[in-house]
Amino acid sequence: MSSIPYILEERPDTGLNNSRLGIWIFIASEIMLFGGLFSAYVFLRFAAPEGDFDYWGSKLNVPMATFNTLMLITSSVTMIMSxxxxxxxxxxxxxxxxxxxxxxxxxxxxxxxxxxxxxxHHGIFPSSSTFMGIYFTLTGLHVLHILGGLLVLIYFWSPVGKRMYDEDPNLLANRIEVTGLYWHFVDLVWIFLFPILYLL
Amino acid sequence: MMVMRYQLAYPETPIPIVGWFFAESGGIMLPENYNTLGAMHGTIMIFLGVVPLAVGAFGNYLVPLQIGAPDMAFPKLNASSYWSYFIGGVIMLASFFTPEGAARSGWTSYPPLSIFESGQTMWLCGMIFLITSSLLGSMNIIVTIVQLRAPGLTWFKLPFFIWTQLITSFLLVLAFPPLEAASILQLMDRVAGTSFFLPSGLVYAGNAVEAYGSGSPLLWQHLFWFLAHPEVYVLILPAIGIVGEIIANNTRKPLWGYKSMIYAISFLGFMSFIVWAHHMFLTGMGQTMSAFFQLTTMIISIPSVVVLTAFFLSLWGGSIRFNTPMLFALSFLPMFGIGGLTGLPLGVAASDIFLHDTYYVIGHFHYVVAPGTLFALFAGIYYWFPKVTGKKLHEGLGKLHFWPSLLFMNGVFMPMFIQGLAGLSRRMYDGGTQYAHASDILQWNEFMTISAFCLGAAQIPFILNIFMTLASKATGERNPWDSTTIEWSSPSPPLPHVNFDEEVHVYHGPYEYSVPGKDKDFCPQTVK
Structure with missing residues (x-):
C-alpha cells in the first residue's frame, strides 16, 4: 500500500535512508534533553554549599557502578556483533x-x-539532598531509556524478528542498525553519568 | 479569554452566563480563578493552539504536498505524535475539573511559587506529552523534507514555506528537550520532594518550607527560556512561510530576495538559541550577561527585518489580487511589524527595566502572535481550503470576517501599549485598580473588552463560511489560484496515502509568475 521511498535504499543525493536520518535527529534531541539535565547538574553544583555534593556523592557505591559500566560497554559490543x-x-x-x-x-x-x-533502605531518598535529587532524576531517566531500548530489543529477538528476516533480511538489519545507534547513545549517556555522579 | 477581559473591565462584579463557574463567590471571579485563566490561556493558545495548527496541521498536511511526496516519511510516528498530543490535551483540559483545579502559575510556571500552587502537577504531566508530540512531529517533518523531495526538487527550488517548516522543526527538536528536562525536575520537586528550584531558607505563606534547599529558581528560568525563546520563532516562522506563499501567488511575481530570506531565517534559527536571557534582565544575573544577551537580541532583529523588507519589496510593481487570503497576508505585514518593532525596547536592558511585566509586554507579543501568526493562519486556511476540500470559501463572507477582525484586533491590543507605557503591571486580577498610577489609563479596559467581544463576533462569518462551504458541492478544481507550487497539481482533495495521481517531476523554481514569453502568467513547477 505504502509507496514511501528510501525506507531501505539510500537516497543518492543525501546518502541516507529515512530511518538512519530519523534516528540521528532523535539522538540530537536526546542530547539536548540530557544536556539540559547535565547543565542543571553543573548549575546546582555551583550553587550548592561547599562540599555538599562531595559528601553526598561519597555515599554512592562505586564498585557496583563500575560493574554496570563494564556491563553496558559489553552490551554495546554484542549489539554491534549482532x-x-x-x-x-x-x-x-x-x-x-x-x-x-x-x-x-x-x-x-x-x-x-x-x-x-x-x-x-538507608533512608536516602531524592528529597534527602540536591545531589541525591539529581542523582535519582538522571539515573532514573537513564533507566527509563534502558527499559525502552530493552523493549525494542526483545521485540526483535522474539519471533517477530525471524518473520521480518524471512520477509526481507535487509529490513531487519536496518531496524537493528537503528536500534543499535540508540543503544550506543544510551550507553554513552551512562559513560557521562558514571564519572559526574560517582567519581567527581 | 473573554471572561478575563470582562473581569478586567468590571472587576468585583458577578460575571454573566459563566458566573456559575465561580458559584462559591456568588459569580465573582477570585484572584486565583483569574490566575488559572491567565496560565491556561497562555498554555492552551501556544501548546494546544498555534503550534499544533502551524506545525502539526499546516506542516503535516502541506509539507508532503509541496515537495511532491506521497506521505510523511514515518506514518506511524506521525500517528503517535498525534495521539501523544491528544493525551496531553486531554490532561490539560481535564485539569480544570479536578478538585485542585488547573495550573495557576502562569504559562511560564516560575518556581518557587509553581512548586506550591495547586494544579501544577497536571500541567507538567500534560506538558511532557505535548512536548513529546512536538518532538516526534518535527523529526518526521525534517526527515520528510530531506528525504522525500520529488525528483528535480533541489534545495533552492523548495517553496519558502518548506524552508520555514524545516527551520521550525529544527528549533523544536533542539529547544523542546531542555523544557522537558525542566518539567521533569519541577515534577520531582512537586512529587518527590526534591529542591532543585527551592533556595535555602524559603518562607511560603508565612511558614518555613521544609525542604533541603540549596536549589535555584533561576535554573528554571534559564531552562524554560532556552525553549521559550526559540518557541517564539516556532510560532512566527510557519506564519511567515504561509504569508510568503500567498504574497507570491497574489502579486503574480517571484518573492523578492528568496535566497536572502532563506539565509535570513536560517541565521535567525541559529541566533534564537542564544538570546533567551533577554527575558531575565530583571533577575539580577549581572551586567555582563545582560550586555551579551542585549547584543544578541539586537542582532536577531536583523533577519526578521530582512524578511519583512523582502515581503514589502515583493509587493512593488505587482498586479495585486485583493482576495481574502491576500488581505490577511497583507495585514500580517504591518501587524507583525508593530509586534516586532515594539520588541526592541524590551530587548534593551535599560528600557526593559521600566517596561518589564507591564501591559506593554502583553501588547508586544500579542501583536506578534494574534494579528501576526493568527492572521497568517487565517490566510492559510482561506488559501488552502480549496485544496483540502475541493471547495472555495466564499469571498464576501471572507471579507466580512477580515475587516472587522483587523479593526477590533487593534482595538484590543493597541491600548495595551498605552497602559504599559504608563506602568500598569500585568497579571493583576482586578486590572490594577488599587494603584494610583493606573487610575488614568484604566478606562481603556472597557474599550478593550468591548473590542474583544466584537472581535469574537467577527469570527461568526468565518465559522458560517466554513460550514456553508462544506455543505456546498465540490468543484474539485485543482488550481483555483493559478499557483505554481507542487501541491496544486494534485487532485483536490489529494488522494489518500499517495497524494498525486501522476508521477511528480520538478522543472522550475517555486515562484515562476509572469515569465516573459509564456502564454500564461504562471509556470507550475511540475510542467516542463
Missing amino acids: WASLRMKQFDKYKMYLGLTILCGLGFLVVKYIEYTSKF
Whole structure:
C-alpha cells in the first residue's frame, strides 16, 4: 500500500535512508534533553554549599557502578556483533549476540535495582539532598531509556524478528542498525553519568 | 479569554452566563480563578493552539504536498505524535475539573511559587506529552523534507514555506528537550520532594518550607527560556512561510530576495538559541550577561527585518489580487511589524527595566502572535481550503470576517501599549485598580473588552463560511489560484496515502509568475 521511498535504499543525493536520518535527529534531541539535565547538574553544583555534593556523592557505591559500566560497554559490543552477523546473513549468531545484549541490559537494571533499594533502605531518598535529587532524576531517566531500548530489543529477538528476516533480511538489519545507534547513545549517556555522579 | 477581559473591565462584579463557574463567590471571579485563566490561556493558545495548527496541521498536511511526496516519511510516528498530543490535551483540559483545579502559575510556571500552587502537577504531566508530540512531529517533518523531495526538487527550488517548516522543526527538536528536562525536575520537586528550584531558607505563606534547599529558581528560568525563546520563532516562522506563499501567488511575481530570506531565517534559527536571557534582565544575573544577551537580541532583529523588507519589496510593481487570503497576508505585514518593532525596547536592558511585566509586554507579543501568526493562519486556511476540500470559501463572507477582525484586533491590543507605557503591571486580577498610577489609563479596559467581544463576533462569518462551504458541492478544481507550487497539481482533495495521481517531476523554481514569453502568467513547477 505504502509507496514511501528510501525506507531501505539510500537516497543518492543525501546518502541516507529515512530511518538512519530519523534516528540521528532523535539522538540530537536526546542530547539536548540530557544536556539540559547535565547543565542543571553543573548549575546546582555551583550553587550548592561547599562540599555538599562531595559528601553526598561519597555515599554512592562505586564498585557496583563500575560493574554496570563494564556491563553496558559489553552490551554495546554484542549489539554491534549482532548487527554484523545479520549483515553476514548469520541469523543464529545474530540471535545469540542480541540475546547477550538483552542479558547485559537486564543485568544493568538488576544492579541498579539493588543500588536503589539499598539507598532507600538507608533512608536516602531524592528529597534527602540536591545531589541525591539529581542523582535519582538522571539515573532514573537513564533507566527509563534502558527499559525502552530493552523493549525494542526483545521485540526483535522474539519471533517477530525471524518473520521480518524471512520477509526481507535487509529490513531487519536496518531496524537493528537503528536500534543499535540508540543503544550506543544510551550507553554513552551512562559513560557521562558514571564519572559526574560517582567519581567527581 | 473573554471572561478575563470582562473581569478586567468590571472587576468585583458577578460575571454573566459563566458566573456559575465561580458559584462559591456568588459569580465573582477570585484572584486565583483569574490566575488559572491567565496560565491556561497562555498554555492552551501556544501548546494546544498555534503550534499544533502551524506545525502539526499546516506542516503535516502541506509539507508532503509541496515537495511532491506521497506521505510523511514515518506514518506511524506521525500517528503517535498525534495521539501523544491528544493525551496531553486531554490532561490539560481535564485539569480544570479536578478538585485542585488547573495550573495557576502562569504559562511560564516560575518556581518557587509553581512548586506550591495547586494544579501544577497536571500541567507538567500534560506538558511532557505535548512536548513529546512536538518532538516526534518535527523529526518526521525534517526527515520528510530531506528525504522525500520529488525528483528535480533541489534545495533552492523548495517553496519558502518548506524552508520555514524545516527551520521550525529544527528549533523544536533542539529547544523542546531542555523544557522537558525542566518539567521533569519541577515534577520531582512537586512529587518527590526534591529542591532543585527551592533556595535555602524559603518562607511560603508565612511558614518555613521544609525542604533541603540549596536549589535555584533561576535554573528554571534559564531552562524554560532556552525553549521559550526559540518557541517564539516556532510560532512566527510557519506564519511567515504561509504569508510568503500567498504574497507570491497574489502579486503574480517571484518573492523578492528568496535566497536572502532563506539565509535570513536560517541565521535567525541559529541566533534564537542564544538570546533567551533577554527575558531575565530583571533577575539580577549581572551586567555582563545582560550586555551579551542585549547584543544578541539586537542582532536577531536583523533577519526578521530582512524578511519583512523582502515581503514589502515583493509587493512593488505587482498586479495585486485583493482576495481574502491576500488581505490577511497583507495585514500580517504591518501587524507583525508593530509586534516586532515594539520588541526592541524590551530587548534593551535599560528600557526593559521600566517596561518589564507591564501591559506593554502583553501588547508586544500579542501583536506578534494574534494579528501576526493568527492572521497568517487565517490566510492559510482561506488559501488552502480549496485544496483540502475541493471547495472555495466564499469571498464576501471572507471579507466580512477580515475587516472587522483587523479593526477590533487593534482595538484590543493597541491600548495595551498605552497602559504599559504608563506602568500598569500585568497579571493583576482586578486590572490594577488599587494603584494610583493606573487610575488614568484604566478606562481603556472597557474599550478593550468591548473590542474583544466584537472581535469574537467577527469570527461568526468565518465559522458560517466554513460550514456553508462544506455543505456546498465540490468543484474539485485543482488550481483555483493559478499557483505554481507542487501541491496544486494534485487532485483536490489529494488522494489518500499517495497524494498525486501522476508521477511528480520538478522543472522550475517555486515562484515562476509572469515569465516573459509564456502564454500564461504562471509556470507550475511540475510542467516542463
